Amino acid sequence: MTLRKGEKMTISIQEHMAIDVCPGPIKPIKQISDYFPRFPRGLPATVGRSSTLRSAVSQPSVSPAEAPREEDEDVDQLFGAYGTTPTEQPAKHQAPEEVVDPEGYESDDCTTLGTLDFSLLYDQENNALHCTINKAKGLKPMDHNGLADPYVKLHLLPGASKANKLRTKTLRNTLNPTWNETLTYYGITDEDMIRKTLRISVCDEDKFRHNEFIGETRIPLKKLKPNQTKNFSICLEKQLPIDKTEDKSLEERGRILISLKYSSQKQGLLVGIIRCAHLAAMDANGYSDPYVKTYLKPDEDKKSKHKTAVKKKTLNPEFNEEFCYEIKHGDLAKKTLEVTVWDYDIGKSNDFIGGVVLGINAKGERLKHWFDCLKNKDKKIERWHTLTNELPGAVLSD
DSSP: OOOOTTOOOOOOHHHHHHSOOOOOOOOOOOOHHHHSOOOTTSSOTTSOHHHHHHHHHHSOOOOTTTHHHHHHHHHHHHHTGGGOOGGGSOGGGOOOOOOOOTTTOOOTHHHHHOEEEEEEEEETTTTEEEEEEEEEESOOOOSTTSOOOEEEEEEEESSOSGGGOEEOOOOOSOSSOEEEEEEEEESOOHHHHHHOEEEEEEEEOOSSSOOEEEEEEEEEGGGSOTTOOEEEEEEOBOOOOOOTTOOGGGOOOOEEEEEEEEETTTTEEEEEEEEEESOOOOSTTSOOOEEEEEEEESOTTSOOOEEOOOOOSOSSOEEEEEEEEEOOGGGGGGOEEEEEEEEOOSSSOOEEEEEEEEETTOOHHHHHHHHHHHHSTTOOEEEEEEOBSOOTTOOOOO
């Protein structure tokens, strides 16, 4: 059929329907990651860098006509086309299996969220956990200017609350902040070091809205050795869920640091209320206004009551107050020291937070503390004690 210049070819509907327009079987398209395989720590042992380079150099040149066929074969091997499995493929075309090491594998969070450098030290003698936050690198931008206003927040799990929250200062307009700041938890026992986990979160502070979460990491305290500093440089991770169904028996009312000393000079027992830590929050603002009361019982004359000053809006108060009970050393074995912590409220009755009883009928550390005081005259002995919400035989009213 000849066409004149300027004429267009016309095809009838019958001719159009008779044309075979099927492009053939549709094969999967390679992904870009297929060209750049990722290995957690360099190449696996089965593939050496030198062997890879040598094979690339020694391959014969391929003509353009043969290249598409070889590319198709690669796709078939990768996706198991035509019903074949990887085991049926020739050995020379089998790609090495990628083995992921959970500890050595660097996730994409490293590049998107940043890394954090810090160190931890458990001071066993003073029952303190020192957390030194050094610096962060490559944090995720959170503000419109492409920067962030980062700070670091610490919690102890289980039981994360305002009672055990610590935080650094905020550094403005930076993605590579350097804090060099040490935050300390007091009242940390060997039992805590076995069962608790430190959660370290990096957040972005906003003045006019809620602060934003950047990333976090969690360190089981059992990884630390007493009195040895351990350094960490860890990639931040996305926010992990907190187990809400944790054992309720692990809940505590707080800790108190008490000193006992029998003074031969004053002929009396000196009771020091030094500080409290991680107290339960009793007010709507998430804090308490704590103070401490002490009794030496039995107290027939009801004159043994002593009370500290009230510390406003805190769950980790420092009192550093000392009370003296005039009593013969021989009579102490018959006595019991009752220490209670309260939340001060204006216009209504004060709330009981927790307490502890030291004496000859106590158990564990409470009995040991009392016994050491009786045994060692004129020696001040300090111990941390866990507060409980029930005291046997105590009248819990202020």
